[in-house]
Amino acid sequence: xxxxxxxxxxxxxxxxxxxxxxxxxxxxxxxxxxxxxxxxxxxxxxxxxxxxxxxxxxxxxxxxxxxxxxxxxxxxxxxxxxxxxxxxxxxxxxxxxxxxxxxxxxxxxxxxxxxxxxxxxxxxxxxxxxxxxxxxxxxxxxxxxxxxxxxxxxxxxxxxxxxxxxxxxxxxxxxxxxxxxxxxxxxxxxxxxxxxxxxxxxxxxxxxxxxxxxxxxxxxxxxxxxxxxxxxxxxxxxxxxxxxxxxxxxxxxxxxxxxxxxxxxxxxxxxxxxxxxxxxxxxxxxxxxxxxxxxxxxxxxxxxxxxxxxxxxxxxxxxxxxxxxxxxxxxxxxxxxx
Numbered sequence: 001x002x003x004x005x006x007x008x009x010x011x012x013x014x015x016x017x018x019x020x021x022x023x024x025x026x027x028x029x030x031x032x033x034x035x036x037x038x039x040x041x042x043x044x045x046x047x048x049x050x051x052x053x054x055x056x057x058x059x060x061x062x063x064x065x066x067x068x069x070x071x072x073x074x075x076x077x078x079x080x081x082x083x084x085x086x087x088x089x090x091x092x093x094x095x096x097x098x099x100x101x102x103x104x105x106x107x108x109x110x111x112x113x114x115x116x117x118x119x120x121x122x123x124x125x126x127x128x129x130x131x132x133x134x135x136x137x138x139x140x141x142x143x144x145x146x147x148x149x150x151x152x153x154x155x156x157x158x159x160x161x162x163x164x165x166x167x168x169x170x171x172x173x174x175x176x177x178x179x180x181x182x183x184x185x186x187x188x189x190x191x192x193x194x195x196x197x198x199x200x201x202x203x204x205x206x207x208x209x210x211x212x213x214x215x216x217x218x219x220x221x222x223x224x225x226x227x228x229x230x231x232x233x234x235x236x237x238x239x240x241x242x243x244x245x246x247x248x249x250x251x252x253x254x255x256x257x258x259x260x261x262x263x264x265x266x267x268x269x270x271x272x273x274x275x276x277x278x279x280x281x282x283x284x285x286x287x288x289x290x291x292x293x294x295x296x297x298x299x300x301x302x303x304x305x306x307x308x309x310x311x312x313x314x315x316x317x318x319x320x321x322x323x324x325x326x327x328x329x330x331x332x333x334x335x336x337x338x
Contacts, residue, residue, distance in 0.1 A: 126161055
């Protein structure tokens with residue numbers, strides 16, 4: 001069977017099982033559209049505060065805006081109060097917010113989130129996590145999923161227990177990031193624990209952590225048998241990663257044997273020549289400006305531009321200059337100098 005294939009999450013059908021991770025400060029609508037154009041099976045919003053929805057925060061609703069180019073969209077909520085999350089899930093349906101899957105964040109490691117008992121703090125309280133899912137499933141017609149870590153720290157690796165509780169509570173799928181909260185994004189992702197989760201639950205399990213190319217997809221699948229693959233930081237400045245993985249999968253997925261040396265070593269191998277990278281930077285910048293205005297859009301584009309240029313000759317010099325760009329004309333002028 002092919003490693004890359006369509007997948008069902010509850011009653012939602014994804015055209016393929018390569019998924020864009022929810023990333024705060026990165027996964028806004030313009031970025032998700034660019035990844036959708038590269039063939040990703042599902043996009044995810046930045047994490048959305050359930051309490052902010054309760055207070056009708058306009059910026060929060062902006063995070064959930066959807067483009068017609070996004071085939072399948074998951075909205076990711078965070079919080080720790082079952083009543084609040086479930087009631088806000090019901091409100092989103094009543095208000096006609098367009099999305100397909102409701103994901104609950106149980107893995108964010110950021111201190112201000114964890115200190116409020118949200119995000120990966122829920123890894124310390126599986127019964128509460130289960131009640132959140134159970135109440136939310138009752139409140140919405142959308143499939144409810146959860147994104148977890150392998151544990152809170154190295155002394156508390158409890159992803160298998162957590163996954164079992166979430167499945168029993170009605171979750172339609174679980175994404176497992178192969179790091180503990182205490183690791184944040186450092187060190188190597190522990191795929192062994194992801195495989196243990198997959199072996200203990202019957203709902204789809206999505207693997208997350210250190211997937212940078214199709215070679216990693218193959219390795220993760222061999223080790224864990226997961227149903228899908230979530231790409232996060234490797235997509236920053238590199239929406240081509242999704243097309244690259246899908247193209248290589250078409251070539252090799254049904255092969256009896258694969259010469260791993262022929263495959264891309266990481267996502268940067270999928271990047272095109274400079275002229276195409278430059279065009280993508282300008283396209284992305286114009287989309288951000290159209291969406292957020294030039295003042296905000298061009299400033300947010302600075303970090304994206306640095307990511308797009310990662311690995312290029314003399315990139316560090318130009319990254320410093322990009323941080324001084326204040327208009328689309330200045331950005332284009334700088335890119336013409338490279």
